[in-house]
Amino acid sequence: MERGIDPDLQSLMTRLADGDRSAFHPAFAVLWPILRRFTSRHLTPPEAEDAAQEALVKIFRQAARFDPTRSATAWVLGVAGFEIRTVRRKRQRRREAPEMERAVLTRPDPAPSPEDAVVLRDLEDALREALGGLSPEDVETLRLYAHGQRPPTSPGTFRKRVQRALARARVKWRITDERP
Amino acid sequence: MNALESRLEARSRRAYEVGRLTHAVLRVSPLVPLMALALLGCSPSHEVLACAGTLLLVVTLLFWRGQEWSVGVAPGIAAGLVPMLFPIIIQVGGHLCLPGSCLLLPAGCAAGGLLGGSLLGIAAPRPRAGRMTPFIVACSVAGLMGAVGCLLYGLVGLAVMAAGMATGTAGLVVVRRV
Structure with a gap:
């Protein structure tokens, strides 16, 4: 006890x-x-x-x-x-x-900051405008290329079409965004 | 004792009483399925529920109160099981519930009361001068339990059961006191 x-x-x-x-x-x-x-x-x-x-x-x-x-x-x-x-x-x-x-x-915040969100939106608008200035054939070529699809033409012909469409898109992009 | 200790004692006293009541409810809980069994008989449900509810409340308060008030509860429950279950077994066993036209059920109540009373006479705390409470509690609890099963025949059933119980108890109590 x-x-x-x-x-x-x-x-x-x-x-x-x-x-x-x-x-x-x-x-x-x-x-x-x-x-x-x-x-x-x-x-x-x-x-x-x-x-x-x-x-x-x-x-x-x-x-x-x-x-x-x-x-x-x-x-x-x-x-x-x-x-x-x-x-x-x-x-x-x-x-x-x-x-x-x-x-x-x-802990870092994974979500973008408000400034980054505005910049991203502006870039998306510029890209949309640039693609809007391309011909329908160029747009269709880039769309097929982006999705990994091929039209019923030879691979060499399709590759040439993609290169030209991309070159024209870059020109439009520079004009729209005034980037070098 | 200062004010803090007075408050603490009051709080402790409340906890003690709540703990006793909780413990009493837990001790009574095994009776609930038994009372539900009584609903299988032919007695009107509201009467059975009222009688069973009264029994559960009384037994809970007796356990909560404790001391000599709770000593007679266990023998009372054991003795009351017999007169409670006899009529239920007869009814559930297929015998028709026709009040007044068959003597089997009142006979069952009487026999159950007699057997329960004998058990009470053996197991209940011996009545002594100045210490009658445990014996009275045991008889009351046994009577309430028997009533749950013998309600079908109303006052006749209850009276027959009580008479059987008193007969069974009286002889043995006298023998034990001698």
Whole structure:
């Protein structure tokens, strides 16, 4: 038995399990100092107070299920130990949370910036205008070429058509976009 | 005791009572399918449900209260199972439900009551001067359980069941007290 624990705790918990309400106040008076002492050995003062309160409430909530054949001391300290571990885990998560927030904030945004979106739109408009200035035969040749398709002509003839269509498209593009 | 400790004690007391009530509900829950079984009989559903609901509520409160109030519950349930199940088995077994025209069901209630009463006489806490509560609780719970099964014949069925139970209990209680 832990030094300083009231030997009446076993009988008090047994009476509480049976429904004897007159055992409540004496049990409270015995348990509260025990739990505060126990939690203060493992936690800082404010955390120890919170853990002791949570353990106390939990013990009374489960008192109806207390098995008189078990040690009341061991059971009570077990509940307090669980609360101590819970507080320590929360403390650990609070320490890890700022690091995670930093990682999220510094991650590069895959979406284009507003300026890049405007430039892309302008380029698409210029390309559309340039292609619009080509002949229908050139447009059809470039379309087939872009899709990997072939008209019913010889490969050499199609290659020549593609080269000429591309040359005319580059000229149109330079005129439209005023790029060298 | 300072204000913080007073508040903490009040909070702990509430947790204790809520915990007792939760535990009581869990202990009563196995009775729910038994009560559902009673609906297989021919008794009107609303009467069975009212009687079963009363039984469940009473047993829950007895478990919650604890001490001498809960000691008689288990023997009462065991004894009350017999008069509750007898009529149901007879009805479900194919016997026609014709109130007033067949003596099998009242006889079943009487026999069930007699057997249940005998069980009560053996298993219920001995009545003692100044300590009658557990015995009274056991008899009440057994009577309520038997009533769930014997409702078909209304007051006649209940009276027959109660008479059988009292007969079975009385003799054995006298013997145990001697």
